[in-house]
Amino acid sequence: MLFNSLEFLIFLPVVFILYWFVVHKKLRSQNFLILLASYVFYGWWDWRFLSLIIFSSTIDFLIGVFLSKTEKTSTRKLLLTSSILVNIGFLGFFKYYNFFLESFIDAFTFFGQSISAERLHIILPVGISFYTFQTLSYTIDVYKKKLEPTKDVVAFFAFVSFFPQLVAGPIERATNLLPQFYTQRKFEYNKAVDGLRQILWGLFKKIVIADNAAKFANIIFDSSADYSGSTLVLGAVFFAFQIYGDFSGYSDIAIGTSRLFGFNLMRNFAFPYFSRDIAEFWRRWHISLSTWFRDYLYIPLGGSRGGTWMKIRNTFIIFIVSGFWHGANWTFIVWGFLNALYFLPLMLLNKNRVNTDIVAKNRVFANVKEILQIFITFSLTTIAWVFFRAENITHAFVYLSEIFSASLFQMPEFFPVQVIFFIIVFVIIEWLQRDKEHALEFENTKMPRLVRFAFYYLLIAVIFLFGGQQQEFIYFQF
Secondary structure (H helix, E strand, O other): OOOOOHHHHHHHHHHHHHHHHOOOOOHHHHHHHHHHHHHHHHHOOOHHHHHHHHHHHHHHHHHHHHHHOOOOHHHHHHHHHHHHHHHHHHHHHHHHHHHHHHHHHHHHHHOOOOOOOOOOOOOOOOOHHHHHHHHHHHHHHHHOOOOOOOOOHHHHHHHHHOHHHOOOOOOOOHHHHHHHHOOOOOOOHHHHHHHHHHHHHHHHHHHHHHHHHHHHHHHHHHOHHHOOHHHHHHHHHHHHHHHHHHHHHHHHHHHHHHHHOOOOOOOOOOOHHHOOOHHHHHHHOOHHHHHHHHHHHHOOOOOOOOOHHHHHHHHHHHHHHHHHHHOOOHHHHHHHHHHHHHHHHHHHOOOOOOOOOOOOOOOOOOOHHHHHHHHHHHHHHHHHHHHHHOOOHHHHHHHHHHHOOHHHHOOOOOOOHHHHHHHHHHHHHHHHOOOOOOOOOOOOOOOOHHHHHHHHHHHHHHHHHHOOOOOOOHHHHO
8 A cells, every 4th residue: 555545545544533533542452453454554565465474573572472581591592593584584585586596597607507497486575674674673672681572462563564664664673663552642733733744745755756756767767878978967866866755755654644643753864965975874864774784783793893894894794785685686785885985984084973963053054065065975875876776787887987978068858847846946945944853844933824834735736736657665675
């Protein structure tokens, strides 16, 4: 079920009414309704996928119970290892089986040996990368004794399958989200209204920015050999705004929807395209995944505590694994490797924590230095996005080689003024609101109520009148 669909437009009010007006007096009933609604929401794509999420939830719930009953180190390690193997095993099979098979065949072919093997027609379950990491956070934190294992099976299953963030995040930590299922929720008007505003902004980002940018990004990338370097630059920029509007738009809708039901999810995007260096960008982009890898992979590997070689090794591991998490294609691995190269000089010079506050704080305009830093960071990020979007590595290098050619100085073959206009307006609004949690957060503002509501209705009108063709969210494939 897509957030930007008629089905969800019906589904959400029905669940909301049942939640606050029918089962609101009993916490367990609320949790059970969330669980049932989440399974309907997830099963809307393919009911067969439900068996995987139920199996994963059952395994990790039982392992949590067993961990609570033993203090023996070897047994606890065995239980944790079992959870990791089951979850990563499912993820590896459904997402990476054919990738490893093809890479294995290519390796033998390279050395002059010919082997044959049959690819499996595997359907990738929607959101498997997200809920797998969410359940892993539970078993790891229980193992480390950062979290008490739950005995409430309904609360745990609802935590794993919580429908607002189930298929594309944020990837919630058990320490943050699971305890919220233990506490009676009360309807808070201000929180719900702010949630609706965030949903509206998320829909605008997805339908008006991402879907419109996608149309031209797809045209240019799919026929890149036919266009000049200047047009390919437009294609790369359109994709940069497509993936940002698409993914952060989903996160906004997920966080806003959660607030309607009394839940607080972690922030997943913090205006990343206003970053002044790559380190700042990764503190602001897909925050839930970046911090997950930091806490559960980077720090256990030694983090930055070792010597220079260990820092370099761990940096490349974290970025390459992050790239591989996104998909079974060498383009994602190169994308991760390239971001590691971007990040490395900052880390080695101890400048990766220089820009920790918002740009141009307490000022309307950025200075020349900040503008240049933002432009360079955005340019480097957009170059990396070419690998993310390209069909294969060869396509990416050919695409970039044409950009850095004489045709870069030609007039673009086409110039979609309407899309560019909306992107500019979008950037201006986010810039003015960059110190807020989201662009429509108007708490403690001097803006008159009439002006605010006029702006909301204008956004709604723009969504209906200028929204692009409906498309699935990009991160559903991950």
